[in-house]
Amino acid sequence: MLPTDPADCDAPASTADPAVIAVVRARGNARVAKSDVCRSISVRAGDRFDAARTASDIHALWDTRAFDDVVVERRDSGSGGVLTYVVRERPLLGHVVIDGATTIKANALRTMIRLHEGDPLDAADVETARDTIRYAYLESGYRSAKVDFTLHPASPTTADALFRVDEGPLAVIRAFAFTGLSVTTDKELRPFIETRKGTVNVPGFIYGATAAERTVLLVQAHLYDRGLLQSSVDAPALSLSPDGKSLTVTIAVHEGPVYRIGKVTFVGALAADQATYLRLLTQKTGDVFNRATLVQAFERIQAMHAKLGKPVKDISPETELDPEKKTVRLTINLVTP
């Protein structure tokens, strides 16, 4: 029988079998009580060694967020196996200092980053905090802002986090352009630029990433209404001037060919003849495909069905492109509830 050790999680079991764990021990903890470490360990004295359980215990210890390293060691004592979980405690977060922030107040940044003094220090959280600060500056138009951090031991068990912000200059938009246009024009697409009432994405103002992403979606939708069914719109490309004060935003558009409507067939729960549906469609074979017009036609078809007492649950169009003829064949399926 093994002598007891202060690191033992529970009383040693009596065994001579090295495959049986005679005792489980926790080492490396100082701030965290041994009983708290042992609570996360599922292996008990008298259990047979099981690598899967040991792995699961490491995950359980990690998930407590109290430790930033765990090593499990095993030795044969001659009176059974000794399984030792060696933990390394995370330091606690001392002070959070943000230097160099003037445009955005340090207190406002501190609220955004959600690092709490006294919590176990998680390097991933500190990196996320750094990215959050940088993102806040980007959103405020400081495109060349730099943020880094260092961790300073403040006591044997605590560390301070120091963020250093270099705001750089405010970058305003010099130009917001579309490239690759041949079917559509710049004048046609410009109204789709989301500007949040003229406060972003216009010359003289800052770049708004979310608004620009929405612009891409709106432009793409418009291209579909112009028969450009194989078109794509790239994410906005930003080019900052060397002094960091002005910005050019370019959205590349790949239009592809213009598609016209080919044969149209209505299938499913029909309540009228094909000609009636085609009249409601308003678009006819040979017209340039227009997604928005199609959606409006579906609303008219649904209204007609409702009036006839035969409501449709869904109208699902299937499109088949003919790249040679540049036509799109439409099969419109009416689904009843």
Add this chain to the structure above:
Amino acid sequence: MMRASFALPLVVAILSASLPTRAAADPPPAEPVDRIVAVVGKGIILLSDVHAREAPFLLKLDQDKVAPAEQAIKRVQIEKELLARMVDEALEAAFAAAGHLGVTPEEIDHAEAAVAQENRLTVDQLEDEAAKQGMGRRDYRAELGRQVLEGKLVQAEVLPRLHRDPKQSDADWLVLLEKERSHWLDELRRATHIDVRL
């Protein structure tokens, strides 16, 4: 004959005397069983996870009759490369989970059936082949699951970033796709806390 029977214990005794002896009270050294070898964001990868994935590579070393000393060197290299791959997989899995993107067992069934058909095998034969290469059924299906997820992520995250020139050859397109996938992974790596400890 009698002399020979004396000789062996004597040799053992001499050899034993020449070996450094441990004091009777010293416990035998503890051996590491498992440990954290990488931190990826909020998650961890264990040494046992790496070992679980290296079986096919070790089997290959055996089959290639690589000398034991060289095997040890190659194993270190294999583990490092495998871990780098597992870190990327963990990044992808976390990204996919955040976007509620996953892989169902049925999708893995389909993928397995497709691979089997491509190789003119039944699914059972395919799994037998995988087993011969050191990959059990569960491991093989897990690997397929990772590949299916990677395909979904390429569809959702990488393809929308590219525009294919109709004149571009398939080979050029695949090179471009892989390059963009690599950029996307770099962005994920930069945005995530990664600490490799192997």
